[in-house]
Amino acid sequence: MIKKLTEGVYNVGAIDWDRALFDEIVQTPQGTSYNAYLVVGSEKTALIDTVEPFKWEELESNLKQLNVKKIDYLISNHAEQDHSGCIPKILEMFPEVKLITNKKCMQFEMDLLHIPEDRFTIIDEGDTISLGDKTIEFIMTPWVHWPETMSSYLIEDKILFSCDFFGSHVATSYTFAKYYDKVYHEAKRYYAEIMMPFRNFIEKNIKKVEQKDIKIIAPSHGPAFDNPEYIINAYKEWIDPTPANMALILFVSMHESTRKMVEYLADALESKGVDVKMRNLTTADIGEVAMDLVDVATIVLASPIVLAGAHPNAVYGAYLANALRPKARFGAIIGSYGWGGKAADVLKANLSNLKLELYEPVYIKGLPKADDYSKLDELAEWIETKHKEIGVL
Numbered sequence: 001m002i003k004k005l006t007e008g009v010y011n012v013g014a015i016d017w018d019r020a021l022f023d024e025i026v027q028t029p030q031g032t033s034y035n036a037y038l039v040v041g042s043e044k045t046a047l048i049d050t051v052e053p054f055k056w057e058e059l060e061s062n063l064k065q066l067n068v069k070k071i072d073y074l075i076s077n078h079a080e081q082d083h084s085g086c087i088p089k090i091l092e093m094f095p096e097v098k099l100i101t102n103k104k105c106m107q108f109e110m111d112l113l114h115i116p117e118d119r120f121t122i123i124d125e126g127d128t129i130s131l132g133d134k135t136i137e138f139i140m141t142p143w144v145h146w147p148e149t150m151s152s153y154l155i156e157d158k159i160l161f162s163c164d165f166f167g168s169h170v171a172t173s174y175t176f177a178k179y180y181d182k183v184y185h186e187a188k189r190y191y192a193e194i195m196m197p198f199r200n201f202i203e204k205n206i207k208k209v210e211q212k213d214i215k216i217i218a219p220s221h222g223p224a225f226d227n228p229e230y231i232i233n234a235y236k237e238w239i240d241p242t243p244a245n246m247a248l249i250l251f252v253s254m255h256e257s258t259r260k261m262v263e264y265l266a267d268a269l270e271s272k273g274v275d276v277k278m279r280n281l282t283t284a285d286i287g288e289v290a291m292d293l294v295d296v297a298t299i300v301l302a303s304p305i306v307l308a309g310a311h312p313n314a315v316y317g318a319y320l321a322n323a324l325r326p327k328a329r330f331g332a333i334i335g336s337y338g339w340g341g342k343a344a345d346v347l348k349a350n351l352s353n354l355k356l357e358l359y360e361p362v363y364i365k366g367l368p369k370a371d372d373y374s375k376l377d378e379l380a381e382w383i384e385t386k387h388k389e390i391g392v393l
């Protein structure tokens with residue numbers, strides 16, 4: 001399916017309607033797309049990025065449909081294989097094509113795809129290439145997604161090809177975003193899973209691309225945006241350091257004791273005006289958990305003691321939160337046990353990146369008793385106080 005963005009600019013990438021999992025971890029309930037953009041100038045033609053290797057035939061067929069006989073420049077914004085994987089095929093199909101990228105990206109692609117060094121033409125920040133009546137400028141946008149990632153800006157048409165930046169795993173037949181609730185949800189999921197650990201870089205990169213006059217943002221996954229401020233503002237909201245007045249309770253419970261604790265804590269928090277989101281770590285969609293993590297001020301990890309440590313699913317939840325580095329400020333670890341062990345230590349060690357202000361762990365024996373509920377009331381009060389201290393409650 002070919003999607004025309006404007007005169008001479010086409011998305012010739014591939015749609016993956018039923019992709020269910022990405023990077024062997026990220027669920028993609030709306031499928032995804034690998035967008036490759038063909039830019040046809042009065043003198044020369046450029047292709048920006050390619051597609052997953054298993055989607056080569058779709059890219060090839062789109063190029064044939066557009067009767068592309070020659071590609072002068074193949075611009076690679078990002079070395080990850082879902083965008084770079086068909087570069088070798090394009091080099092083979094168009095032996096004269098110049099492969100354009102930055103030095104870091106070249107080094108990745110030499111390792112990942114075994115492309116020989118002499119095939120590359122290296123560009124840097126602010127460099128341009130002319131296609132005749134169209135000019136493409138390169139903007140280095142590191143860490144959205146990898147350290148080598150860059151964006152390409154089509155000056156005359158004011159289109160930013162932002163690669164993974166502003167992307168979403170959504171398969172669509174339409175070119176520009178619509179049905180915004182769905183696009184917002186999937187763009188947030190993408191941000192949460194892929195971009196959140198690099199929030200500081202994102203802020204810098206937003207400032208950088210905002211210096212350009214942008215009419216269209218064309219990312220490498222999901223629909224393009226003909227109202228760029230929509231997705232830029234969403235990103236600004238997600239990276240804003242002020243968290244929401246919300247506690248995320250991630251729990252596991254084998255025999256309902258920890259569950260009784262978290263349900264009680266949720267009620268206590270709700271009665272104090274703190275919003276709560278609870279996720280059972282044995283069944284939750286990890287993408288949804290990642291999305292919750294984008295906003296919350298407090299993370300509560302709740303796990304019984306299992307084999308002298310925490311339940312493995314709780315360790316996974318802690319590890320994931322730690323890796324995603326959300327803006328949360330406060331944390332608590334609670335759970336139930338039978339005879340003893342180090343669940344709290346294990347969970348704490350797995351949260352070390354986050355620099356959370358942690359409440360003293362609340363571990364209780366068996367089913368919670370009156371005293372134990374009082375401890376949870378105290379924890380709820382502490383969370384309430386902390387949220388008031390930072391001005392979100």
Ligand SMILES: Cc1cc2nc3c(=O)[nH]c(=O)nc-3n(C[C@H](O)[C@H](O)[C@H](O)COP(=O)(O)O)c2cc1C
Pocket residue numbers: 252253254255256257258259303304305306307308309336337338339340341365366367
């Ligand atoms: C497989 C398994 C392993 C356990 N290992 C420990 C342990 O090492 N230390 C401990 O204190 N309790 C252990 N327990 C007991 C539980 O921690 C205890 O029953 C707790 O109350 C369960 O909480 P839950 O109802 O939220 O699952 C274990 C229980 C199970 C089922």
